[in-house]
Amino acid sequence: MTIDDLVEQLRDRGQRATTARRAVLAELLDAGDTHLTADELARRIHAHHPAIHLSTVYRTLDSLTTAGLIAVARFADQPVTYHLATEVHHHAVCARCGATISFSPRVLEPVARRLERDYGFRADPQHLTIQGLCADCSARSGQSRGS
Numbered sequence: 243m244t245i246d247d248l249v250e251q252l253r254d255r256g257q258r259a260t261t262a263r264r265a266v267l268a269e270l271l272d273a274g275d276t277h278l279t280a281d282e283l284a285r286r287i288h289a290h291h292p293a294i295h296l297s298t299v300y301r302t303l304d305s306l307t308t309a310g311l312i313a314v315a316r317f318a319d320q321p322v323t324y325h326l327a328t329e330v331h332h333h334a335v336c337a338r339c340g341a342t343i344s345f346s347p348r349v350l351e352p353v354a355r356r357l358e359r360d361y362g363f364r365a366d367p368q369h370l371t372i373q374g375l376c377a378d379c380s381a382r383s384g385q386s387r388g389s
C-alpha cells in the first residue's frame with residue numbers, strides 16, 4: 243500500500259485528492275498500526291504543511307471516514323483515533339495497564355464460523371476490542387495469587 247494506491251481509492255470514490263486529504267492519508271500510512279487522534283494528526287501534518295489547520299484536518303477526517311478510506315477507533319474513555327480502513331485488525335486491551343495488542347482478523351475466523359453454524363449469524367467484526375489482561379499483568383496477578 244502506497245500513498246498513490248490511497249489517492250487512487252479516493253478518486254475511485256469520486257473524491258478529489260486535495261492537499262489536506264493526501265496529507266492525512268500519508269500520515270496515517272506512516273503511522274501503520276498506531277492510532278492517531280485528530281490533534282496528533284494535525285500536529286504531524288502541520289510540521290510538513292503549515293497552511294493546513296486543525297479545523298481542516300477535522301473536516302478532512304470526516305470526509306475520509308464517510309468515503310470509507312479511514313476508520314474510527316475508540317478505546318474506552320480515550321479520545322477518538324483514526325487509522326486506514328485497509329488495515330483491518332482487532333485489539334486486545336489490557337484492563338489493568340492499558341496495553342493494546344493488534345491482532346489479525348484471522349484469529350476470529352473460528353468464532354465467525356461457529357456463530358454462523360450455530361446461530362445463523364454472519365459476523366462482520368470491523369474493529370473489535372477485547373478486554374482482558376496482558377501477558378505481564380496476568381503473570382503478576384498469577385504471582386500474587388500464588389503467594
Ligand SMILES: [Zn+2]
Pocket residue numbers: 277315325331332333369
Ligand atoms: Zn485499531
Ligand SMILES: [Zn+2]
Pocket residue numbers: 336337338339340341375376377378379380
Ligand atoms: Zn497489562
